[in-house]
Amino acid sequence: MNDAGAPLTFLREDERMFQSAAYEFAAKEIGPYVREMDREGIFKKDLLAQFFKQGYMGIGIPEAYGGVGGSFFMSVLAIESFARVDASASVIIDVQNTLVSNALLRWGKEEQKRAYLPLLATDTVGAYALSEPQSGSDAFGLETRARAEGGDYVLNGRKLWITNANEAGLFIVFATVNRELGYRGITAFLIERGTPGFSVGKKEDKLGIRASSTCELLLEDCRIPQASVLGEVGNGYKVAIETLNEGRIGIGAQMAGIARGALDHAVRYARERPQFGKAIADFQAIQFQLARLATDVEAARLMTYNAARLKDAGQPFVQEAAMAKYFCSTVAERVASEAVEVFGGYGFTKDYPVEKYLRDAKIGSIYEGTSFMQLQTIARMILGNR
Numbered sequence: 001m002n003d004a005g006a007p008l009t010f011l012r013e014d015e016r017m018f019q020s021a022a023y024e025f026a027a028k029e030i031g032p033y034v035r036e037m038d039r040e041g042i043f044k045k046d047l048l049a050q051f052f053k054q055g056y057m058g059i060g061i062p063e064a065y066g067g068v069g070g071s072f073f074m075s076v077l078a079i080e081s082f083a084r085v086d087a088s089a090s091v092i093i094d095v096q097n098t099l100v101s102n103a104l105l106r107w108g109k110e111e112q113k114r115a116y117l118p119l120l121a122t123d124t125v126g127a128y129a130l131s132e133p134q135s136g137s138d139a140f141g142l143e144t145r146a147r148a149e150g151g152d153y154v155l156n157g158r159k160l161w162i163t164n165a166n167e168a169g170l171f172i173v174f175a176t177v178n179r180e181l182g183y184r185g186i187t188a189f190l191i192e193r194g195t196p197g198f199s200v201g202k203k204e205d206k207l208g209i210r211a212s213s214t215c216e217l218l219l220e221d222c223r224i225p226q227a228s229v230l231g232e233v234g235n236g237y238k239v240a241i242e243t244l245n246e247g248r249i250g251i252g253a254q255m256a257g258i259a260r261g262a263l264d265h266a267v268r269y270a271r272e273r274p275q276f277g278k279a280i281a282d283f284q285a286i287q288f289q290l291a292r293l294a295t296d297v298e299a300a301r302l303m304t305y306n307a308a309r310l311k312d313a314g315q316p317f318v319q320e321a322a323m324a325k326y327f328c329s330t331v332a333e334r335v336a337s338e339a340v341e342v343f344g345g346y347g348f349t350k351d352y353p354v355e356k357y358l359r360d361a362k363i364g365s366i367y368e369g370t371s372f373m374q375l376q377t378i379a380r381m382i383l384g385n386r
């Protein structure tokens, strides 16, 4: 791991080794395909198979269910390390670990855990479907309906922006059993790909994280057994809030990783690019610019690490998670943008890697709660409910 000159972040030896291994894996295995996957907007299937084989898709799943049995913090280290190389690869393992298997572990009944966790650890990609065309930030305004009928539920509606949908075999889908109940009608369901009435629709052509699939889901009289309810009927809002509170730490890690990756490239380029008879790294303006960015990167990762450690320790972490996501997305955008400047005109082209970091960074202030939603959470915690 090329960490020469990077500040020393406190990590246990096993954590440091795991982080180095994740970064080396990403650099060696994902690195060569990053540009092609970004251009084509498709994630290589072979890489996904390797993610499973190396355990990156089941980090938090206990060994008894075929996973690695690691901490949430380990997932965060892997997400950050992957994002240093490719933000699309990073969000695939992020959704799998921090949302899908995390929700199953917390809310799943034993039969559901036994049925799905071993699959999620070995060969099945998961997706998490809350957003709809009319409900994004106002997630509990969702319109997808689940009607109880003859011991089953019949779902109708449309989900939008669903990460991993193209590859996923298992979907956590939020629907309401009764709109009049408001958020208390919202229920989480486990739906397998191939279920009649369930289909994956249009794939978005995006600005960034282009290799990560983002698709609509269509539910047309999709009949699933009552045993597919994740948690209890009517407590889907809790499943969503609690999982997303944790998921936000993963996005903080993704953004910290993007920032770190962009900085790596900028430092390398500054050492090599000659102007006025010396490397641009010899100009104090560039030195100070890089020093400021390195400080931002360190602050971003420390906020993320702290939020993840609080979560693992069973301590309150909601404010810290919102702060980490908000701050890390601003840092990722700033660092990637200034990395483009360090590269000069070359940075503005697709022949060099930094413009992709800038495009990838933009999503951090949008998904899993926009930056305004994070600020709202932080303000509520500081001021009390208003």
Ligand SMILES: Cc1cc2nc3c(=O)[nH]c(=O)nc-3n(C[C@H](O)[C@H](O)[C@H](O)COP(=O)(O)OP(=O)(O)OC[C@H]3O[C@@H](n4cnc5c(N)ncnc54)[C@H](O)[C@@H]3O)c2cc1C
Pocket (backbone or CB within 6 Å): 095, 128, 129, 130, 131, 133, 134, 135, 136, 137, 138, 160, 161, 162, 163, 164, 206, 209, 214, 363, 366, 367, 368, 369, 370, 371, 372, 373
């Ligand atoms: C690439 C990508 C991947 C995604 N993956 C998933 C996924 O896997 N699963 C999933 O369920 N969803 C996913 N999403 C959806 C994502 O979470 C939503 O896009 C996001 O929550 C914002 O919702 P919206 O797009 O409807 O924007 P809106 O909610 O319409 O927001 C538009 C603007 O209004 C602002 N705004 C809204 N309400 C307020 C308010 N009360 N106060 C101040 N400002 C406000 C917002 O901050 C934003 O700036 C993904 C989206 C993208 C783009």
